[in-house]
Amino acid sequence: MNTLTTAAVLPLDPLAPHTLLVFLLQIGALLGLALALGRLARRLGLPAIVGELAAGVLLGPSFLTQAAPGLAAWLFPPDAVQMHLLDAVGQLGVLLLVGFTGMHLDLKLARRHGGTATAVGTAALLLPLALGVWLGYAMSGRLKPPDVDTMTFACFIGVAMCVSSIPVIGRVLVDMKLMHHTVGQLILVVATIDDAVGWLLVSVVTAMATTGVGAQEIATPLGHLAVLLLVVCTVGRWTVHRVMSWADRSASPGNTIAATVILLILSGAGAQALGFEAVFGAFLCGILIGVRGSADRTRKLEPLNTTVLSFLSPLFFALAGLRIDLTSLADTTVALWGLAALGIAVAGKFLGAFIGGAAGRLSRWEALALGAGINARGVVQIVIAVIGLRLGLLTPAMYSIIVLIAILTPLMAPPVLRFAMGRVEGAGRGHPAPVLPDITSGEARSEVPAPTPGVGLDSRIHR
Numbered sequence: 001m002n003t004l005t006t007a008a009v010l011p012l013d014p015l016a017p018h019t020l021l022v023f024l025l026q027i028g029a030l031l032g033l034a035l036a037l038g039r040l041a042r043r044l045g046l047p048a049i050v051g052e053l054a055a056g057v058l059l060g061p062s063f064l065t066q067a068a069p070g071l072a073a074w075l076f077p078p079d080a081v082q083m084h085l086l087d088a089v090g091q092l093g094v095l096l097l098v099g100f101t102g103m104h105l106d107l108k109l110a111r112r113h114g115g116t117a118t119a120v121g122t123a124a125l126l127l128p129l130a131l132g133v134w135l136g137y138a139m140s141g142r143l144k145p146p147d148v149d150t151m152t153f154a155c156f157i158g159v160a161m162c163v164s165s166i167p168v169i170g171r172v173l174v175d176m177k178l179m180h181h182t183v184g185q186l187i188l189v190v191a192t193i194d195d196a197v198g199w200l201l202v203s204v205v206t207a208m209a210t211t212g213v214g215a216q217e218i219a220t221p222l223g224h225l226a227v228l229l230l231v232v233c234t235v236g237r238w239t240v241h242r243v244m245s246w247a248d249r250s251a252s253p254g255n256t257i258a259a260t261v262i263l264l265i266l267s268g269a270g271a272q273a274l275g276f277e278a279v280f281g282a283f284l285c286g287i288l289i290g291v292r293g294s295a296d297r298t299r300k301l302e303p304l305n306t307t308v309l310s311f312l313s314p315l316f317f318a319l320a321g322l323r324i325d326l327t328s329l330a331d332t333t334v335a336l337w338g339l340a341a342l343g344i345a346v347a348g349k350f351l352g353a354f355i356g357g358a359a360g361r362l363s364r365w366e367a368l369a370l371g372a373g374i375n376a377r378g379v380v381q382i383v384i385a386v387i388g389l390r391l392g393l394l395t396p397a398m399y400s401i402i403v404l405i406a407i408l409t410p411l412m413a414p415p416v417l418r419f420a421m422g423r424v425e426g427a428g429r430g431h432p433a434p435v436l437p438d439i440t441s442g443e444a445r446s447e448v449p450a451p452t453p454g455v456g457l458d459s460r461i462h463r
Contacts, residue, residue: 019079019081022074023086026075026086027086027089027315029059029075030055030056030059031311031314031315031318033059034055034056034315036051036055037052037054037055038051039051047378049168049407050407050411052314052318053317053320053324053382053403053407055318055321056319056321056322056324057322057326059075059076059321060076060323061324062327076322086319087390089312089315090316090386092312093308093311093315094279094312094383094386095264095268095279095282096282096308097312097313097316098279098283098286099260099267099283099286100286100305101286101380102286102287102289102290103286103287116361116362117186117189117190117193119356119357119359120190120352120356120357120359120360120362120370121189121193121197123352123356123359124164124194124374125193125197125198125352126352127351127352127355128158128161128162128344128348128349129158129161129162131347132158132159132162133154133155133158134154135157136155136156136157136158137150139337139341139398140153140154143337144395145392145393147392148209148392148393152209152393156205156394159198159202159384160381160384160385161341161345161348161405162201163194163377163380163384164191164194164374164375165191165195165376165379168376168377168378168410169187169376172413172417173188178417181421183369183373183421187370187373187374190353190356190373191373191374194374195380196283199279200280202280202387203225203271203280204222204225206276206387206391206393207275209391209393210275225274227274228270228274228281229284231270232284232285232288236267236284236288240263240285240289241288241292243259243263244263244292244297246259247259248297248300253300253302253303256297256300257301257303257304260289260304261304263285264285265282267281267282267284268282271284279383317382320382321403323386323389323399324403325397325400328397329400329401331397334397338401338404342405345377345405345409346375349374351371353370353371365420365421365423366420368419368420369416369417369421369424372417373417375409375412375413376412377405377406377410378407381402381405381406382403382406384402385402385406
């Protein structure tokens with residue numbers, strides 16, 4: 001009997017009862033605390049993600065390990081199988097969350113505001129990227145894992161510093177009633193550009209981390225990237241349209257939900273097979289699903305959206321918080337590097353917005369508002385930090401610094417936006433703006449609709 005036949009006949013050992021028990025308790029504890037603290041955060045006027053991350057922090061090495069080491073070791077043992085079970089659930093959650101983010105992207109809007117958005121987006125992407133790479137080289141002697149190449153580490157830090165976060169930015173714009181304002185629309189377009197290019201860069205850097213940093217090793221992931229984008233724009237686009245059109249014919253939402261999940265997961269698998277992160281494939285697939293979306297599809301996807309937002313997403317962020325070790329920030333050197341990283345992250349986005357705004361002939365107050373909006377990181381930066389930690393590109397201290405930046409930058413956006421927009425309106429530049437077409441009238445709103453609820457910017461998203 002050959003090996004394959006033997007494997008098919010002999011049953012595998014089931015999951016150990018104690019392992020299953022601990023796994024279920026982990027899920028229950030993380031999710032219950034994440035939902036409770038997320039609701040508390042919203043009542044305090046903070047993004048829910050702050051509470052969800054705090055749940056992981058309280059159950060992780062920052063608190064529970066210090067207060068009750070015995071309980072912490074039993075509930076979250078340093079066991080690979082136990083952590084892999086949690087990671088698998090978390091990866092499914094982030095795959096669907098990033099897929100929904102891709103569905104939200106409005107490519108027509110990006111083309112409509114092309115010139116100004118490209119100028120601001122390019123400057124607001126390249127300047128933080130360059131500053132982040134410099135920072136990565138500067139801190140490599142202290143915060144770089146010993147077996148990671150310095151160039152790869154620096155590039156990864158640069159990418160982590162240059163991204164924005166569409167879900168966070170969209171929520172801020174909705175709360176401040178700026179979604180239909182010219183400046184609000186431009187913020188959203190610039191964030192779209194930064195997010196899309198950011199995922200490309202993450203994919204290339206993570207591929208470099210697994211293959212090396214020589215000329216041939218860098219050329220390989222770039223070649224794979226070209227193949228992936230070609231497939232997405234041809235066969236992928238046709239397949240997604242056909243599958244979703246078939247699913248949408250059913251009056252029941254079941255087919256649409258199943259088709260969406262299958263497409264996102266298989267796209268993630270395809271990206272993973274080419275050496276990229278699975279979330280990148282899900283992001284591209286989400287864009288294809290959203291390009292020809294409809295109100296009926298949005299309605300049918302609402303149950304899946306609710307599941308992602310109420311279960312998988314909070315669990316993922318609680319798991320991300322579980323890996324934060326705030327005790328590492330007690331080290332003065334690490335704390336100073338953390339402050340430097342925060343300053344560079346904020347300065348890079350604001351300076352990039354000012355430089356791009358000058359090229360696009362925006363006023364200084366409009367540029368300040370743009371900088372405040374695109375400075376909010378949140379979800380995307382946390383996902384990137386988790387990828388870096390999983391691949392061994394980040395130390396726990398560096399991971400904690402990046403996640404804290406992702407938490408703090410969204411909190412800066414509302415007050416700065418409120419201040420800047422008061423000056424924009426006071427100068428008479430808000431309705432209409434001199435550079436962009438007026439999209440505050442009823443006619444313009446019909447051309448540039450608000451993001452559809454249930455796909456990325458549901459009113460319940462407080463990220």
